[in-house]
Amino acid sequence: MTGGKKILGEERRNLILDWLKLSDKPLTGSYIAEKVNVSRQVISQDITLLKARNEPIIATSQGYLYLKEQQYSRPSRVIISTHNPEQTKEELYLMVDCGVTVKDVKVEHPLYGNLTAPIGVSNRSDVDQFYEKVKATKAPLLLQLTGGPHSHTIEADNEEQLEQAIQKLTAAGFIMKNATST
Missing domain, CATH: 3.30.1340.20 (3H domain)
Incomplete structure (x- = not known):
């Protein structure tokens, strides 16, 4: 974590979801954690909460990935x-x-x-x-x-x-x- 502003709760999860949706490659938990100034473990918990909402997020060996519709075609x-x-x-x-x-x-x-x-x-x-x-x-x-x-x-x-x-x-x-x- 850096000395920047910590982004809290729902705002952080919405940002994570937006970043994953926009990314064409997996994003690591460490990368996301640094961007929002929280620990990687907090990001892991956020991902779990997002998955519980049926967001199609998977964990790969390269990081988290949002499964987009076109990936199925x-x-x-x-x-x-x-x-x-x-x-x-x-x-x-x-x-x-x-x-x-x-x-x-x-x-x-x-x-x-x-x-x-x-x-x-x-x-x-x-x-x-x-x-x-x-x-x-x-x-x-x-x-x-x-x-x-x-x-x-x-x-x-x-x-x-x-x-x-x-x-x-x-x-x-x-x-x-x-x-x-x-």
Whole structure:
């Protein structure tokens, strides 16, 4: 926090919502906290309150993102992949190099059922940031819960980019099966 004026309660949440709606990229909790002169934990609580109001905000590895209507209109697919944890970066690079956004990762857990986590990577820089957080936190990847098998929702500006990514993943031996377009 800086020495500036602290923005309180509802006014702060309205500002956060406006910033998220206007941003084309995720905003970190630290960035928002600095702008409104509160702690990152206060921002986390604000995001929770906004989500409780059914605001379509997700937390990605790069920060908070407001899901805009147009984000649903891009062609997308669900792919089922398998590899070891050390190949995660390679898998993500293969997809983003084709112009694909990797929206999430999902696994089928024997006790908890489907577990989904947003990823939201669209380029190598995003992948590098995601991978640095994985290394820094030493948190296990979801694929480690299943021994490798997992799925991703991927989207792109056109079907050709999706097909190119699927072909590259298949050639690399990552694809288990390809689900239908969504």
